Amino acid sequence: MDFEKTIDRKQTSSVKWDRAEKIFGSSDVLPMWVADMDFDNARPIKDALRKMIDDEVLGYTFPPDSLFTAISNWQNTNHNMPTKRENILLSPGVLSSIAVAVQAFTDPGDSVLIHDPVYPPFFSMVNKNERQVYRTPLNLENGQYSMDFDDIERQFKDEHIKMFVLSNPHNPGGRVWSENELIQLVELCKKYSVILISDEIHSDLVYSENTCVSPVTLDASYKDWVITLHSATKTFNIAGVKTSFILVFNEDLKEKLVKVQEETELDIVNTFGMRATEAALAESSEWHVALLEKLEANRSIVTDFFDKELSDVVYMVPEATYLFWFDASRLGVDNDKLRETFARIGKIGLNDGVSYGPSGKSYMRLNFAVPQSLLIDGLKRIKTVFDHYSK
Ligand SMILES: Cc1ncc(COP(=O)(O)O)c(C=O)c1O
Structure with missing residues (x-):
C-alpha cells in the first residue's frame, strides 16, 4: 500500500x-x-478480481454466504450492530437504496426532509421520484454544524413529513453526529411516524478522536423507524463496482423494501461488486x-x-x-x-x-x-x- x-x-x-x-x-x-x-x-480486492478474471466464466451469479458473513462481521465489529443474514439486502448503490426506500415508504407528493446543506443527490433522488423535498438548515455553532431540533419538529408536524434522509457522518461538513443528537432525532421520528434513512457510507472514514454511532443501535425500538444504508465503495475506493447494502431489522419495513427491489430488479448486484466488497470487508482491514x-x-x-x-x-x-x-x-x-x-x-x-x-x-x-x-x-x-x- x-x-x-x-x-x-x-x-x-x-x-x-x-x-x-x-x-x-x-x-x-x-x-x-x-x-x-x-x-x-x-491488494486483496485486486487479487480477488484478478482471480475471477483468470479462472472463471462471467455468467450469472448469486450472492454467496461468504459475502453476507463478511458484511455481518464488519457491522458487528465496526458498528456495534449485530447483523444476521436476513437483515442484509444487497443494492447497486446507496443512491439506488434511497430511491427504493422513497418508493417503499412514501407516496408521490409526500414530504421528505433533508438537511441543508447536504449531499446534493438527496434532493434529486427524492425529487425525481416526485416527492416533495423540505430542508432543515443546520446551525453553525463553534465552527461545526448542529441540528435544529425545533425546526425539525415544526416541519415534521406542519409539513406532515414521512421520511428523513440523514448523512451520518455528514457530507459535506464532516460532522460525526453525537449519540445525544441521534437519539433526539429518532425520538422525533417515532413521535411523528417518520422513517429515518441513515446513509452511513462515510462511517468507516472517521478520525481517531470520534466514534460514529448508527442510530438503529441506540435502542431496541429504533429498528422500527431506522433503515441503515452502507457500502464498502467509499472506504475502499471501489465506487465503480456499484455494490452496496441495506441493513433492516424490522420485518414489515424489510418486506416493503424487498417488494420495490424485486419490482425494479434493484436487488441484483454484479459479480465484480460482490467479490470486491467481500475482499474489502473480510481481507482489507x-x-x-x-x-x-x-x-x-x-x-x-x-x-x-x-x-x-x-x-x-x-x-x-x-x-x-x-x-x-x-x-x-x-x-x-x-x-x-x-x-x-x-x-x-x-x-x-x-x-x-x-x-x-x-x-x-x-x-x-x-x-x-x-x-x-x-x-x-x-x-x-x-x-x-x-x-x-x-x-
Ligand atoms: C453521503 C453519500 N451518499 C451516497 C453516495 C453515493 O453512493 P453510491 O455511489 O453507492 O450511490 C455518496 C457519494 O459521494 C455520498 O457522499
Missing part, C-alpha cells in the same frame, strides 16, 4: 479526472472534487487502518496550510470523511460563480457549496484523499485564488 504513488487516471473513464474538463471548462484543472480517492485499491492514518495526516496538512497561509478563511475541521469545507465568501465573488472562479484562476476543480443547498452557498468542498504532492499543489492553487482577490 503506497498512498504517495501518483497514478495517471486520465483516459480511464474516471468521473473525477475525465469529466473534469466538461465540468470545470478547462483541461488543465487539478480535480479535487467528487468523493473518489486518488489511491490504488487494497490493514489497508483501511493505513488509509485512516494517511487521511489524518492529510487533514493536518490542510488545516495547517489554512491556519498559516489563509488564516482569515473560516473552515470546518472534519471529524470524518476526506472532505474539507471552507468558506470562500472573503473573495466577494457571486456564489454561483465560485466553482468557475476556482477553476479559471486557481486551475483547481472543487465542488461549490451552493449545490449542497442554500445554507452552503459561500462554501467550497475540497477532497483531500490524494498523495501529498497533489495535496500541496491543490492547496497552493486555492491560495492563488485568495491572493488574486486580495490584491
Whole structure:
C-alpha cells in the first residue's frame, strides 16, 4: 500500500479526472472534487478480481454466504450492530437504496426532509421520484454544524413529513453526529411516524478522536423507524463496482423494501461488486487502518496550510470523511460563480457549496484523499485564488 504513488487516471473513464474538463471548462484543472480517492485499491480486492478474471466464466451469479458473513462481521465489529443474514439486502448503490426506500415508504407528493446543506443527490433522488423535498438548515455553532431540533419538529408536524434522509457522518461538513443528537432525532421520528434513512457510507472514514454511532443501535425500538444504508465503495475506493447494502431489522419495513427491489430488479448486484466488497470487508482491514492514518495526516496538512497561509478563511475541521469545507465568501465573488472562479484562476476543480443547498452557498468542498504532492499543489492553487482577490 503506497498512498504517495501518483497514478495517471486520465483516459480511464474516471468521473473525477475525465469529466473534469466538461465540468470545470478547462483541461488543465487539478480535480479535487467528487468523493473518489486518488489511491490504488487494497491488494486483496485486486487479487480477488484478478482471480475471477483468470479462472472463471462471467455468467450469472448469486450472492454467496461468504459475502453476507463478511458484511455481518464488519457491522458487528465496526458498528456495534449485530447483523444476521436476513437483515442484509444487497443494492447497486446507496443512491439506488434511497430511491427504493422513497418508493417503499412514501407516496408521490409526500414530504421528505433533508438537511441543508447536504449531499446534493438527496434532493434529486427524492425529487425525481416526485416527492416533495423540505430542508432543515443546520446551525453553525463553534465552527461545526448542529441540528435544529425545533425546526425539525415544526416541519415534521406542519409539513406532515414521512421520511428523513440523514448523512451520518455528514457530507459535506464532516460532522460525526453525537449519540445525544441521534437519539433526539429518532425520538422525533417515532413521535411523528417518520422513517429515518441513515446513509452511513462515510462511517468507516472517521478520525481517531470520534466514534460514529448508527442510530438503529441506540435502542431496541429504533429498528422500527431506522433503515441503515452502507457500502464498502467509499472506504475502499471501489465506487465503480456499484455494490452496496441495506441493513433492516424490522420485518414489515424489510418486506416493503424487498417488494420495490424485486419490482425494479434493484436487488441484483454484479459479480465484480460482490467479490470486491467481500475482499474489502473480510481481507482489507490493514489497508483501511493505513488509509485512516494517511487521511489524518492529510487533514493536518490542510488545516495547517489554512491556519498559516489563509488564516482569515473560516473552515470546518472534519471529524470524518476526506472532505474539507471552507468558506470562500472573503473573495466577494457571486456564489454561483465560485466553482468557475476556482477553476479559471486557481486551475483547481472543487465542488461549490451552493449545490449542497442554500445554507452552503459561500462554501467550497475540497477532497483531500490524494498523495501529498497533489495535496500541496491543490492547496497552493486555492491560495492563488485568495491572493488574486486580495490584491
Ligand atoms: C453521503 C453519500 N451518499 C451516497 C453516495 C453515493 O453512493 P453510491 O455511489 O453507492 O450511490 C455518496 C457519494 O459521494 C455520498 O457522499
